[in-house]
Amino acid sequence: MAQETLTSREYPGRFPGRGNLGRNRARDIKERVIQGALFLAALVSVLTTLGIVLSLFSETWDFFQKVSLAEFLFETEWTPLFSIQKFGIWALVSATLMTSFIALLIAVPLGLVAATYLSEFASSRARDILKPILEVLAGVPTVVYGFFALFFVTPLLQRIIPELSGYNSLSAGMVMGIMILPMVASLSEDAMSSVPASLREGAYGLGATRFEVATKVIFPAALSGIIASVILALSRAVGETMIVAIAAGQSPNFTFNPLETVETMTAYIVQVSLGDTPAGSLAYQTIFAVGTSLFIMTFIMNVISQWFVRRFREVYD
């Protein structure tokens, strides 16, 4: 904690005064009990993580008693709900990667330009107005984005690309890009704003223009934070569910053609959850196996993102 708080050893209630000043057993016990209760509350978050890992891994373990890891990782067909069952996760992962990639194609250029503008070009008045409006985009429920992708963006795109199927990863990915745009913009803007003013002023002092300061001084100095924001946005896109479940379709399809109907990992979990799947059945276990894969993917991305911030941060005095 950055701020100064008294540690329990320096705590003033215990100084060796006379009379009752330092010795109030009931009060000391109460303080201890409260501290213990607060600590237990903080432990709930640790228990949550434990619960996630336990619930995912227990069912995934059972799943791999019936299906080999090699089939799961190296096959490209996913048909666990059919009579001939195949369990190649790549049919789902390809769709997840494709929709996320399309989302990044939209969000990264727009987000970084917007962040640079907000941090280096905009007046503080413009920034105070534009930034909160942009962040409204992040607060729109994903089911609403899904509706928009399916009933507005897809029909619009079909006029330009007639062979676009009704469910496709293109429109889902594009709308997802708009959803994660404020995340890229906001986190990158934070990274750029925290570059010390002395660097900026130094560059201006040498006669650089605003554009040169932004692109040659601020952007490189904030690069670790910018990369972290992009990875975090990617992780969000990979875990995003409702947009792809509504607009990208529900047919597992190992393809990288953005015009076709596909099914992402998250959409598959939704599809099975909507049906009546008895606990303990293989179909029930598949959603945990897919969930575990998803959890591991996003966890690795989040860790890399944090590592980038720590490892490559330029430290200035």
Added chain:
Amino acid sequence: MSAIGVGEATIKGGGPPPASAEEMFRPNLAARKAKGYIFTGLGILSILIGIGTLVILLGDVLVRGLPWLDLQFLNSFDSRFAERAGLKAALYGTAYMMFFTILFALPLGIMSAVYLEEYAGDSRLNRFIEVNISNLAGVPSIIYGLLGLQVFVRWFALERSVLAGSLTMALLVLPIIIVAAREAIRAIPSSIRDASYAVGATRWQTIRHHVLPYAFPGILTGNILAASRAIGETAPLITIGALTFVLFTPDDPMDTFTALPIVIFNWTSKAQAEFHDLAAAGIIVLMAVLLTMNSLAIWLRYRLRKRF
């Protein structure tokens, strides 16, 4: 080495001498500044693309849904016929679920934040708790759904009840509440605490009577934002098996239930076009609720803010 020295060395060592120093260091300021203007245009454009999408989205939803939006729509149960279908079960389900979500998440979140800000030293365990919370914030919401399905629905045998949904949602928004409450607590200067200690208050008395009251606006704002996140969440509720078609309002925490975003999703995935317009009407209601809550949060932040 002096600047003049460098200049001489360059001139002596180079091939053909440059015409003049002015040409060598031609500032070309107009062209360089023009890049800046172009970039400003691009920056505004990319923000406008985002905001424009939002405007188009809202416009599209309003055009589709507004004709369906009336009291009968808000006060009817779902139906196989679009004209008779309404949001009653969803509204009650969402309200009921949110009540319990806040009931679980708010005390836990505030207590965790107080512990981490006011008590926790720099120990290995405390650092682990902090890293853990920031990692939890990045876990996809559907994973929380799988957690709820396995732990609450199955192991705790809560079935597909309001309670199971609320507990799942509470864990989902807990990191948001903790982060907001910690920021609010951290913003209180230590002079406030020192003054309280100086008149003999214990640590808990200081927190109870000074730190928490001052941090209240920030905590409240974070809580409203967490609630608005939970109201819009669909995936975890589908995963734990909240129903899509419900013809009653829940009146017991163990009842099965549906919620606003689930009904919207259900209508969206129907074949008949009327239900798509109905989904749009549901979205209007959902967005109106969220807008009200967020405006309230912003208003409270300005209204109750104290400057130290």
